[in-house]
Amino acid sequence: MRNNAIVGQSGGPTSVINSSLAGVLQACQKRHADKVYGMINGIQGLIQEKVEDLSDILGSSMEIELLKRTPSSFLGSCRYKLPDFHDQPEVYEKLFRILDRLDIGYFFYIGGNDSMDTIGKLAEYGSQVGSRIRFMGVPKTIDNDLMMTDHTPGFGSAAKYIGVVMKEIIRDATVYGTNFVTIVEIMGRNAGWLTASAALARGEDCEGVDLICLPELPFHMDRFLTKVETMQKEKASIVIAVSEGVKLPDGRYVCEQSDDARYVDAFGHKNLTGTARYLANFLARNMDTRTRAVELSILQRCAGHLTSRTDITEAYQVGGAAAKAAFEGHTGEMAALRRISNDPYQCTTELVPICKVANLEKKVPLEWINSYRTDMTHEFLDYARPLVQAELTPIYIEGLPRHIRKRI
Amino acid sequence: MRNNAIVGQSGGPTSVINSSLAGVLQACQKRHADKVYGMINGIQGLIQEKVEDLSDILGSSMEIELLKRTPSSFLGSCRYKLPDFHDQPEVYEKLFRILDRLDIGYFFYIGGNDSMDTIGKLAEYGSQVGSRIRFMGVPKTIDNDLMMTDHTPGFGSAAKYIGVVMKEIIRDATVYGTNFVTIVEIMGRNAGWLTASAALARGEDCEGVDLICLPELPFHMDRFLTKVETMQKEKASIVIAVSEGVKLPDGRYVCEQSDDARYVDAFGHKNLTGTARYLANFLARNMDTRTRAVELSILQRCAGHLTSRTDITEAYQVGGAAAKAAFEGHTGEMAALRRISNDPYQCTTELVPICKVANLEKKVPLEWINSYRTDMTHEFLDYARPLVQAELTPIYIEGLPRHIRKRI
Numbered sequence: 001m002r003n004n005a006i007v008g009q010s011g012g013p014t015s016v017i018n019s020s021l022a023g024v025l026q027a028c029q030k031r032h033a034d035k036v037y038g039m040i041n042g043i044q045g046l047i048q049e050k051v052e053d054l055s056d057i058l059g060s061s062m063e064i065e066l067l068k069r070t071p072s073s074f075l076g077s078c079r080y081k082l083p084d085f086h087d088q089p090e091v092y093e094k095l096f097r098i099l100d101r102l103d104i105g106y107f108f109y110i111g112g113n114d115s116m117d118t119i120g121k122l123a124e125y126g127s128q129v130g131s132r133i134r135f136m137g138v139p140k141t142i143d144n145d146l147m148m149t150d151h152t153p154g155f156g157s158a159a160k161y162i163g164v165v166m167k168e169i170i171r172d173a174t175v176y177g178t179n180f181v182t183i184v185e186i187m188g189r190n191a192g193w194l195t196a197s198a199a200l201a202r203g204e205d206c207e208g209v210d211l212i213c214l215p216e217l218p219f220h221m222d223r224f225l226t227k228v229e230t231m232q233k234e235k236a237s238i239v240i241a242v243s244e245g246v247k248l249p250d251g252r253y254v255c256e257q258s259d260d261a262r263y264v265d266a267f268g269h270k271n272l273t274g275t276a277r278y279l280a281n282f283l284a285r286n287m288d289t290r291t292r293a294v295e296l297s298i299l300q301r302c303a304g305h306l307t308s309r310t311d312i313t314e315a316y317q318v319g320g321a322a323a324k325a326a327f328e329g330h331t332g333e334m335a336a337l338r339r340i341s342n343d344p345y346q347c348t349t350e351l352v353p354i355c356k357v358a359n360l361e362k363k364v365p366l367e368w369i370n371s372y373r374t375d376m377t378h379e380f381l382d383y384a385r386p387l388v389q390a391e392l393t394p395i396y397i398e399g400l401p402r403h404i405r406k407r408i
Numbered sequence: 409m410r411n412n413a414i415v416g417q418s419g420g421p422t423s424v425i426n427s428s429l430a431g432v433l434q435a436c437q438k439r440h441a442d443k444v445y446g447m448i449n450g451i452q453g454l455i456q457e458k459v460e461d462l463s464d465i466l467g468s469s470m471e472i473e474l475l476k477r478t479p480s481s482f483l484g485s486c487r488y489k490l491p492d493f494h495d496q497p498e499v500y501e502k503l504f505r506i507l508d509r510l511d512i513g514y515f516f517y518i519g520g521n522d523s524m525d526t527i528g529k530l531a532e533y534g535s536q537v538g539s540r541i542r543f544m545g546v547p548k549t550i551d552n553d554l555m556m557t558d559h560t561p562g563f564g565s566a567a568k569y570i571g572v573v574m575k576e577i578i579r580d581a582t583v584y585g586t587n588f589v590t591i592v593e594i595m596g597r598n599a600g601w602l603t604a605s606a607a608l609a610r611g612e613d614c615e616g617v618d619l620i621c622l623p624e625l626p627f628h629m630d631r632f633l634t635k636v637e638t639m640q641k642e643k644a645s646i647v648i649a650v651s652e653g654v655k656l657p658d659g660r661y662v663c664e665q666s667d668d669a670r671y672v673d674a675f676g677h678k679n680l681t682g683t684a685r686y687l688a689n690f691l692a693r694n695m696d697t698r699t700r701a702v703e704l705s706i707l708q709r710c711a712g713h714l715t716s717r718t719d720i721t722e723a724y725q726v727g728g729a730a731a732k733a734a735f736e737g738h739t740g741e742m743a744a745l746r747r748i749s750n751d752p753y754q755c756t757t758e759l760v761p762i763c764k765v766a767n768l769e770k771k772v773p774l775e776w777i778n779s780y781r782t783d784m785t786h787e788f789l790d791y792a793r794p795l796v797q798a799e800l801t802p803i804y805i806e807g808l809p810r811h812i813r814k815r816i
Contacts, residue, residue: 066613072580073583076584077583163807164713165707167809168480168711168713169710171480172706203806203808295703296707298702299707302576303576385807388807390804390807393801398611399608399716
């Protein structure tokens with residue numbers, strides 16, 4: 001008994017999180033799990049007993065292929081933070097009753113550092129009550145801010161998307177030959193990995209972005225203005241990549257200076273948007289130039305039509321590695337990616353203790369930012385470029401990529 | 409003599425305008441034009457004698473292939489409106505002196521209805537002064553608002569982009585299963601062709617957008633709120649496609665209700681952005697829901713990585729047809745697209761008088777909007793779907809699509 005597995009997806013969706021789901025599912029099936037259940041809307045759905053037998057909804061190999069090419073969380077997601085089990089033991093008692101009723105032996109959670117907190121708490125509670133369920137984390141986040149893993153599945157595809165659209169935006173922004181500043185707002189609250197990826201645009205065929213502003217460094221409005229004014233003397237079209245999370249020296253987010261509505265989510269994260277718009281308006285007021293703000297918004301995390309094959313493959317691999325480890329008896333760990341070499345790029349998986357991942361954030365090393373604080377160094381490019389290599393062609397039907405959709 | 413040709417690009421860039429440039433260039437070369445010049449930054453650059461010999465910068469067949477895959481206007485663009493020649497004959501005298509000095513016999517201008525106005529004025533002035541230069545227009549606009557042509561090159565690729573990203577946004581917006589309204593702002597000042605293309609998202613694998621708001625119909629804030637409230641009772645995630653150009657019954661743009669900075673361009677067009685943001689804030693204030701605004705912004709017109717092969721091919725064909733016509737003695741006309749049949753889709757080119765195109769706008773027929781004013785009818789889908797078919801795969805180098813860039 002206890003040979004069933006359950007898997008959930010949590011946090012913000014990515015374009016490859018479903019490839020990890022496919023990896024967990026197929027690895028569990030190969031290890032003769034009787035049933036593999038999916039939590040609908042993550043741990044929050046599990047508490048409400050919203051689970052489905054995945055063999056009912058992902059029966060064919062064609063469906064698995066489509067799953068890998070479908071962006072966003074196929075099983076639905078949540079942003080539910082488990083309470084401390086000393087404070088609310090009844091939540092844990094209920095969860096474990098549900099898991100016992102389903103004969104769950106293996107529990108997988110695909111997500112970022114908040115989700116690894118969930119795995120950590122469940123594994124710890126489980127060991128205290130003598131449960132034999134194995135809890136394993138599968139990393140996922142476009143933000144690339146997880147500790148103990150060379151990079152996170154989801155980052156490569158988002159970085160590729162950003163590199164591609166920055167090239168396109170740079171081409172678009174140069175057509176009139178007149179003074180023009182384009183500010184592109186990129187996701188990443190505290191870690192600038194995605195914004196840094198705008199550096200990938202530069203090449204033989206592209207002049208590249210002119211300024212990259214990461215949240216790792218304080219943002220000075222006056223120095224920003226001076227830099228842009230200086231650049232504009234040399235060049236008509238200036239394209240700037242700015243993180244949604246850039247902060248003033250006093251610790252406020254740049255976008256908090258605007259008067260747009262804001263709210264705070266269940267994890268206490270502020271909703272950050274409007275940074276590019278605020279800066280574009282600021283420059284337009286203070287310089288003789290036209291400006292434009294572009295928010296890449298959710299397009300950067302859900303662009304299933306433009307994924308990195310390297311990323312899709314690694315997302316699948318960490319799912320499989322987590323399942324393999326659970327069946328071998330591991331619990332309270334995360335399947336991480338370890339880079340063996342850069343050239344040729346080689347990467348493998350390894351297991352890391354969940355407590356070294358949960359609730360922590362990995363930032364961009366400051367030495368990977370150039371001395372002018374305008375661009376990334378070649379160390380960053382050497383790190384990021386292998387992750388955006390190769391494509392997984394969508395299956396186009398009638399001109400649009402085919403997805404898989406959960407039968408309701 | 410007078411066997412040279414010149415070609416310019418004008419107005420907003422698209423992802424296939426360079427394919428039309430390739431079509432003009434190669435058709436002129438096959439007709440033994442001595443030289444084919446490119447105007448740098450359109451007619452505005454020509455007045456400043458900014459021209460280049462295209463054989464110098466587009467020498468190889470590989471460069472032509474890259475040109476077809478490079479978004480935005482390779483030659484640069486302008487938004488310069490020629491004055492009436494009765495008011496400022498000196499502008500025309502100067503232009504024709506420059507054209508004579510370059511031994512130009514054939515003049516091509518790739519653009520939208522403002523650009524066709526340029527061709528019309530030049531052809532008329534030319535005939536009055538006895539010039540033998542032939543002036544031909546090549547249609548281009550993502551907006552699809554040109555008269556006398558079944559559709560415009562640039563529209564198919566933008567429509568495909570919108571169909572693809574709407575599918576991705578719909579997947580992304582459903583993950584939490586909670587009340588959530590996503591408002592996606594799409595280009596199209598007065599004509600709703602692109603916004604209507606959001607209807608392409610619906611299919612076996614996608615529930616489609618829930619509401620489409622075109623600029624062809626007056627926008628009532630109160631009815632909008634009622635519609636969304638009603639829909640949200642049935643469905644947690646609502647995705648709405650709204651044109652940047654939707655107007656209140658009193659004629660003001662919806663976005664004019666917000667207090668953001670606005671300006672008017674050289675053609676008297678108001679800068680319209682912030683419609684989605686304004687509506688998202690409006691709903692959030694008046695309903696118990698979270699909302700999000702997504703502006704597709706310039707990404708919808710410069711997404712060279714996601715073009716319609718049908719569109720790229722037709723863009724090339726109208727360029728070639730314009731060149732052929734000019735060499736056969738036509739002037740003051742535009743090479744248009746005529747649809748012969750829908751199923752199978754067949755389309756050819758024909759010549760139309762420029763005066764029937766310049767400065768006019770083709771709107772979406774009201775009978776292609778359903779009776780609830782929420783969606784498009786099958787007539788629209790039958791019209792649009794052939795235009796998004798097939799792909800032209802980018803040439804990926806090191807993970808990013810390769811472009812061609814003008815050597816400076």
